[in-house]
Amino acid sequence: MVIEDALEDHRFKHNQLVKEHQIRFYAGVPIMTKQNNILGSLCIIDEKPRSISEDELNKLIDLSYWVKAEIELRSDIIERTMSEQSIRCLYEITSNKELSFEQKLKKLLSLGCERFQLSDGNVSRIMGDNYEVIQTTHSTEMVNVGEVISLEQTCAWMVKERLTPVHISQSVPLHNQSMIREYVGAPIFVHEQFYGTFCFYDDHQQFRAISNSDIEFLQLMAQWVGNELERRIAKKKLKETQERFEQIANNIKEAFWIFDIQEKQLLYMSSAWQEISGRTGEEYNLDDTLWERSIHPDDREYTLERFMNIHERVEFDYRLTHTDGTIRWVRNQIVPIYNQKGHVYRIAGVAEDITEKKQNQDIMRKSDKLTAVGQLAASIAHEIRNPLTSIKGFMQLKDGYSYPYKELILTELLQMEEFVNEILILANSHLGTKREQNNIIDLLQEVLRTNEELSRMLNITFCIKCHASQSIPCDLNQVKLVFQNLISNAIESMPKGGMIHIEIGIEDEQYLYIAVADEGVGISQERIPTLGEPFYSNKEKGSGLGLMISYRIIQNHKGKIFFTSELGKGTTVKILLPLE
The missing domain is CATH 3.30.565.10 (Histidine kinase-like ATPase, C-terminal domain)
Structure with a gap:
């Protein structure tokens, strides 16, 4: 069943999820038992109305089959006499958030030893012909955590060869001349690749009945270990990717940022922005008016309009006021990010400080104007200088001749000459x-x-x-x-x-x-x-x-x-x- 908008469907008018939790979207498929009884449903809900593609619906159906298979598997395990205590302990251990992965492994090994009545157990990583012990119930003469031995000197080579659980009820020599009387081990898979083994063993000879439900319980523990290793590997890779991204983003002059349009929140801003504006991304999220106020008043309306109407890649320049009071020119290259409905819900961009480029452009522009004006001034100055020189010369022909305002005229002529010389500096x-x-x-x-x-x-x-x-x-x-x-x-x-x-x-x-x-x-x-x-x-x-x-x-x-x-x-x- 798919309900794209529950508010528009009269069947859900009085539904509690719709009324109290504002659930708008619902897509669900039934989970059936072998007897075609409905055991439950697997569904997707959302607070916003949306649509679901055929491919997504098929994936949901496939996922329900997987859930059904898992439920049937666990039902079979329970039906095959897996004790309620083991299931409870397994859940308590794996769901305990206060325990580290290593501590959980230790407790799972203790749980397995108690379940199978075997004295020791360990988790291994197998690479080529090397067998490395990752965790063990306790270090003994037989094996130590961190120890690397030859795979051929262990029982795990049979698990690697068969890629299925192995149960051995006979004496097997170990690498240190000790003897294993009984061994049960299951493969650990990480990303569908063989990783290592989850096994238990004992060096005392006594009869033990390892049932199918025991083997399935061992597989369940090994499966959890594999899933947890996958999660840890993915988390480590994600962290490394984030660190590499931040190293790149924080060590280039350009500032990289991501903004959520719907939430009106800055999701990420690299440290380079602080060099450009004097402010951090956290400051903008704490004060939603800071961004608008930091833009130069003459560019504010134009800049905000460009930011809020981005439907394709754009590039534009604007000015903002740095915290030190200086005006900085910023060039933004922005790309829209679309959601599944094809609507722009985020924008990402790179901001570059181009103040120096703008200043150089201004210098070139001023230089060009000065050259043009200088050439014009030079032609005028030359035209003035020639008659000015003649007048000054005639005034100085007879030094002894006195006439009214002679000194004043000569002083003014000298100032005019100096002024003409200053003008000539513009051209030459x-x-x-x-x-x-x-x-x-x-x-x-x-x-x-x-x-x-x-x-x-x-x-x-x-x-x-x-x-x-x-x-x-x-x-x-x-x-x-x-x-x-x-x-x-x-x-x-x-x-x-x-x-x-x-x-x-x-x-x-x-x-x-x-x-x-x-x-x-x-x-x-x-x-x-x-x-x-x-x-x-x-x-x-x-x-x-x-x-x-x-x-x-x-x-x-x-x-x-x-x-x-x-x-x-x-x-x-x-x-x-x-x-x-």
Whole structure:
């Protein structure tokens, strides 16, 4: 009988299983006796409605035949005078969860010795011509646990040869010159392969009647040993597989994860995810809002929609906030997992941190923009520079000639000329670069002296921490220009005053770093990637030219520049310049 949904079947309207336990699905087959009486049923139940295939139903029927055969076998054993005490003891031993496998073997051997009235027993593992004792009732001169002897010097060779129980009621010499007067042993099969023997023996001559029910009881014990060995082997292999999987999953940069859509629970997350997000899988299960909150606000709606509508393999990128406050780019490759009904009930994926790739792409994009703007600026600067040079020359023809505003005009012309030279750096970053050994601290002090009066007026002080003092190859004027741009930006971001922190040190034994941190208004995270791009500025009337030129100079020096900021707390600019 198959009931796909009990709630829709009026016959089960008042069924206790349906009403109290919400059982929706039922598939069962009868278990018949030899007299065609119904002994019981073998069934499958589920709290959810489902269907069952013809193949599954046939397997259920085949399983009922197996159950029937087992019941008949046990019935025959009982009918053949197997004592109730032996059955009870066998069950108590094998079902005792507090006993280890070795302890159960020991008790089964004692039970067999009592049942067959034989003094000793052991369990063996036979590999080739070697007979290894796995467990014994007690170590004697005849045999010890762990001992390996030749199979030919035991009675077990006959069990291996016949693959059926063997009963010997005559004197048989052992490997240690002892004599076995009586022996009964059964084969142990593991995964349908001969594994070893479960046997009992005695070295005293006396008559014993080993009945068919005794042999069947011995087979039953040997069968349990084989089944338990199969379970232990499968458990060991599963553990090894899990360990290998975890070794792979936990030692690659990508994070592997599995999510149950129906239960809305993260089933597995490899340790690499903690490196990417700063959070463990357990934290997400404890707080079901953490996942949504950690996604960048601008990507949240898009990302959640992609996650909840996966019907084929997909790949997409999104941003999340690390616990350290940084923004990480993550690339997810996700595949759906279907249940037997063909519905997606789980998704599995691999998450990769692509922040560095995105940063490199941004660098390339900025470089391309700087090149284009630089070429445009160069053509304009050349057009301005030529008449500017002529005007400056005529103004300086007669040094002794005095006229109104001469010094002011010359000063303004000089500033225009310097501005044109700065613009030319964008197009010809290597043009006019003179790399000489210069002490960075000296250059920084010159810039600070230039801004001393302005910073005093705005109640701004400087705090300098110097962890390294050495010269590096750089262009004096260009690096001073970078410092001037950074200090000017820091001062302008602090209209209410405060302190600018400057730190100098060595990083990775190959860079000198200069970090300038202000206590200004800060910059939002989404605007940081656009810093240094042409015509982009955080100032109301800024052109972004200062940072754009600074980027080009640092790039020319094979260095790097990084920005970190928090609104209302300030911005830190970190520059790396090569030591050599």
